[in-house]
Amino acid sequence: MTDRVETKAPVRRRKEARPQELTAAALSLFVEKGFAATRLDEVAARAGVSKGTLYLYFDSKEALFLAVIREGIVPIIEEGRKLLEAHADDPERMLREYLFGWWALFGSTELGGVPKLMTSEAQNFPEVAQYYVREVILPGKALMREVLDRGVAKGVFRQTNSELVTHILMAPLLHLALWRHSFAVCCQVPDMDPAAYLESFFDLVLKGLAVTPEGGK
Amino acid sequence: MTDRVETKAPVRRRKEARPQELTAAALSLFVEKGFAATRLDEVAARAGVSKGTLYLYFDSKEALFLAVIREGIVPIIEEGRKLLEAHADDPERMLREYLFGWWALFGSTELGGVPKLMTSEAQNFPEVAQYYVREVILPGKALMREVLDRGVAKGVFRQTNSELVTHILMAPLLHLALWRHSFAVCCQVPDMDPAAYLESFFDLVLKGLAVTPEGGK
DNA sequence: GATAAATAACTGACTGGTTAGTAATTAAAT
DNA sequence: ATTTAATTACTAACCAGTCAGTTATTTATC
DSSP: OOOOOTTTSOOOOOTTTHHHHHHHHHHHHHHHHOSTTOOHHHHHHHTTSOHHHHHHHOSSHHHHHHHHHHHHTHHHHHHHHHHHHTTTTOHHHHHHHHHHHHIIIIITSGGGGHHHHHHHHTTTOHHHHHHHIIIIIHHHHHHHHHHHHHHHHTTSBOOOOHHHHHHHHHHHHHHHHHHHTTHHHHSOOOOOOHHHHHHHHHHHHHHHHBOOSTTOO | OOSOOTTTSOOOOOTTTHHHHHHHHHHHHHHHHOTTTOOHHHHHHHTTSOHHHHHHHOSSHHHHHHHHHHHHTHHHHHHHHHHHHTTTTOHHHHHHHHHHHHIIIIITSGGGGHHHHHHHHTTTOHHHHHHHIIIIIHHHHHHHHHHHHHHHHTTSBOOOOHHHHHHHHHHHHHHHHHHHTTHHHHSOOOOOOHHHHHHHHHHHHHHHHBOOSTTOO
16 A cells, blocks of 8 residues: 555445445335335445446345345344343343333334335245244244243243244234334324333233232132 | 037126126235236236236226225225124123134135235335225224223223224234235244134233222232 | 127237346456 | 456346237117
């Protein structure tokens, strides 16, 4: 490096950063318009490159889809696990952290559009769907089940079919995210405050899971 | 030729039946493959006609989409309302009928794929989405709110934010339908029994909504 | 009641626009 | 000078929507 004039010229060649820039652009557009309706030209343009460049890093549109999931979501799961471990001794608190943490780390971000995306395209891209189930849905449910089981063990929650209840408890979270990325965008719906929604949900579930008062009917 | 074979010949012209046959074919395919991935040639073929015929009855692919919603779902809402009126004096029973009726009349049928469809395409077809919100989602929620309010009035359910709680209670129903039409199809997931799922959900909600025992904390 | 004319339902080849993916080419870095 | 990054121009396939023409059914005429 003899001379230093590079500050002005736009940096052109960024092999390391490109994949991340492209998956970020793809995530935005996939979430916004759906997978099928998103043109690879657009993805490239939003990342500031041409379509040809995109093909230097990803073999196909489907490969890009898979990368979006892998880069975007898989790391979040691990973060969530750590968050919960901090309250492993208090199941009620753990449940609360799950709900609000899910929203803070995932639902409220751009990633919150991924459930919509995956649900729509699962049939058309079975391999991506299987990856998503294995790496996201099952670990996420396992984490929820951990919360429930711990509550039962501590005598705070009553015994339930935890397989079914984990499914049921994930639903309002996913629904909140789906709603935001579908009808809330195009139809003027009475604005729903996520915090109030989660608070109501937490309240409902806590009472629904509470052990029946001492020997009561 | 002299011989008469007219009884054998398939009836060709069925002006009255066509739209219904076409929307039925479209529903199946839209649910199965998604709106964007469904070709109108396929829809026509499944209805036993050519693509040209489809355009005699529907102006565009979007118009067909709208017709699928209108013909398929809107009538169900009215059916649901009647079902609930039969138990207007018993809120717990009403809630139970809502959950299981929703599944029987809607979720378990082919129409159960429509929420997935609408969620995916709401952004791309705002007019269809607005119609769906107005004619399906809002009436459906109003019906649920009726159940809750009646329960509160009768002193069976505790007071809650019924706007938020209706949303929350719809979520596990929709989730069940979405699941069936996405991941359950392409990934070998441990089979989830809808009846058991609904039973668990009903149990959870009933306890979650119960008025706190006489003055208890 | 047979035949012809008119109409309604339907067909399938075609068009025009779109887009995933490729190949030829240029620019930059070492 | 060679390798790597990126662009541009291209291709091949796809599909919504059209339309000139065909077949079936109804109506009119004798």
